[in-house]
Amino acid sequence: MKGSDKIIAYVNQFVHLNQEEELEFLSKLSFSTFKKGQFILRKGEINKYQNFILKGCLKTSHIDENGKERVLTFSIENWWSGDLYSFLSEKPTQYFIQALEDTEVLRITKPNLEMVYSKIPQINIMFRILLERAYIAQQERIIGNISESAEEKYLKLIKKYPAFEQRIPLKQLALYLGITPQFLSMVRNKIAHTPNFFK
Amino acid sequence: MKGSDKIIAYVNQFVHLNQEEELEFLSKLSFSTFKKGQFILRKGEINKYQNFILKGCLKTSHIDENGKERVLTFSIENWWSGDLYSFLSEKPTQYFIQALEDTEVLRITKPNLEMVYSKIPQINIMFRILLERAYIAQQERIIGNISESAEEKYLKLIKKYPAFEQRIPLKQLALYLGITPQFLSMVRNKIAHTPNFFK
DNA sequence: CGTCTATTTGAATGTACTCAAAAGCGGTGG
DNA sequence: CCACCGCTTTTGAGTACATTCAAATAGACG
Numbered sequence: 455m456k457g458s459d460k461i462i463a464y465v466n467q468f469v470h471l472n473q474e475e476e477l478e479f480l481s482k483l484s485f486s487t488f489k490k491g492q493f494i495l496r497k498g499e500i501n502k503y504q505n506f507i508l509k510g511c512l513k514t515s516h517i518d519e520n521g522k523e524r525v526l527t528f529s530i531e532n533w534w535s536g537d538l539y540s541f542l543s544e545k546p547t548q549y550f551i552q553a554l555e556d557t558e559v560l561r562i563t564k565p566n567l568e569m570v571y572s573k574i575p576q577i578n579i580m581f582r583i584l585l586e587r588a589y590i591a592q593q594e595r596i597i598g599n600i601s602e603s604a605e606e607k608y609l610k611l612i613k614k615y616p617a618f619e620q621r622i623p624l625k626q627l628a629l630y631l632g633i634t635p636q637f638l639s640m641v642r643n644k645i646a647h648t649p650n651f652f653k
Numbered sequence: 654m655k656g657s658d659k660i661i662a663y664v665n666q667f668v669h670l671n672q673e674e675e676l677e678f679l680s681k682l683s684f685s686t687f688k689k690g691q692f693i694l695r696k697g698e699i700n701k702y703q704n705f706i707l708k709g710c711l712k713t714s715h716i717d718e719n720g721k722e723r724v725l726t727f728s729i730e731n732w733w734s735g736d737l738y739s740f741l742s743e744k745p746t747q748y749f750i751q752a753l754e755d756t757e758v759l760r761i762t763k764p765n766l767e768m769v770y771s772k773i774p775q776i777n778i779m780f781r782i783l784l785e786r787a788y789i790a791q792q793e794r795i796i797g798n799i800s801e802s803a804e805e806k807y808l809k810l811i812k813k814y815p816a817f818e819q820r821i822p823l824k825q826l827a828l829y830l831g832i833t834p835q836f837l838s839m840v841r842n843k844i845a846h847t848p849n850f851f852k
Numbered sequence: 853c854g855t856c857t858a859t860t861t862g863a864a865t866g867t868a869c870t871c872a873a874a875a876g877c878g879g880t881g882g
Numbered sequence: 883c884c885a886c887c888g889c890t891t892t893t894g895a896g897t898a899c900a901t902t903c904a905a906a907t908a909g910a911c912g
Contacts, residue, residue: 643892857910
């Protein structure tokens with residue numbers, strides 16, 4: 455499936471576009487590829503794009519004064535990636551975005567997105583829905599982070615996003631959960647050796 | 654200061670309204686009061702209002718299957734309170750909102766807000782700015798929750814919102830931080846007896 | 853004043869971390 | 883194609899952080 459078909463199929467999950475609108479939207483997107491390990495965005499830069507992932511996996515993370523890294527999100531096929539705050543406000547980002555796999559994206563700049571908004575109100579609606587969902591997902595994660603043990607958080611994560619278990623290295627998952635890789639390794643082992651841990 | 658003056662002063666921090674717009678906006682708000690302990694919203698209900706707090710303090714919390722409560726936010730004077738997701742989608746909320754003090758609010762319904770949006774574009778801009786800020790604050794909290802010890806989280810909280818230390822009961826702060834009240838009591842004691850913990 | 857809830861204190865336990873080292877795996881160059 | 887290097891994952895011992903359970907004390911409210 456071509457990239458343009460993929461994103462149109464994605465958009466159609468939320469709103470309906472006629473052919474003219476589809477072409478208008480596609481004309482504002484550009485295609486980019488990133489090698490595994492490559493940085494798409496670094497702290498201090500202004501995030502000029504929202505990236506729709508056609509193939510691959512991106513990690514958005516934060517690194518504090520002591521060099522401690524924490525993962526805010528992993529983004530895979532059919533997700534958007536990009537620091538929304540920096541994108542909207544045109545201020546420097548606090549985050550790094552890095553490819554965990556060879557990755558292909560369709561990306562849009564702020565001026566182009568604004569042009570699309572004015573010509574295709576449906577796209578506005580789609581992004582409003584996406585923002586609502588992102589907001590509520592964040593709230594759920596906050597509740598989870600302050601309620602659950604590492605084991606519960608891990609089980610919930612791989613239940614919500616089954617692809618992550620196979621696809622994302624243990625170390626990176628630990629950075630997302632806020633635990634040490636050593637401890638996550640123990641947790642996995644315990645789960646694997648506990649009969650009927652699925653219930 | 655009257656409630657109407659307070660919210661106008663608040664709005665003026667973000668955007669400028671002329672006198673006609675001010676009156677239009679105010680005409681869409683209604684005044685309500687809540688007694689300490691009273692619930693403004695319960696899980697399963699649809700959140701019909703966004704509440705601007707003139708006086709008092711509201712707590713938004715989540716209670717899981719086991720009855721375990723966790724606090725998502727505390728809201729005091731000059732903050733908005735209300736489950737945005739339920740408000741926008743008109744679906745049942747997952748949260749409880751309860752008054753921690755006798756509280757006075759100015760509130761707006763979704764139809765009235767939409768009317769205001771269409772007549773006063775500035776209000777649209779204001780809420781967009783507020784949503785951006787809420788989103789970024791949530792991201793920072795997620796990073797903090799997975800990076801920091803209980804002591805760090807507590808110190809950061811009272812540094813960011815100094816009023817909370819005096820005003821919000823220890824037990825409620827513990828429900829926000831995701832630790833037991835007993836442990837927070839120990840943390841406070843340790844801080845109080847550690848010379849130069851401010852640095 | 854009495855009752856109810858919030859806060860403090862302490863002991864025992866469990867969860868997760870640090871440090872250290874070994875084993876596994878993937879990519880690169882010869 | 884294999885050997886090596888660097889990074890990830892596993893394993894283990896000792897420690898620190900945070901919880902549970904229990905009980906005493908302090909505060910708030912009618």
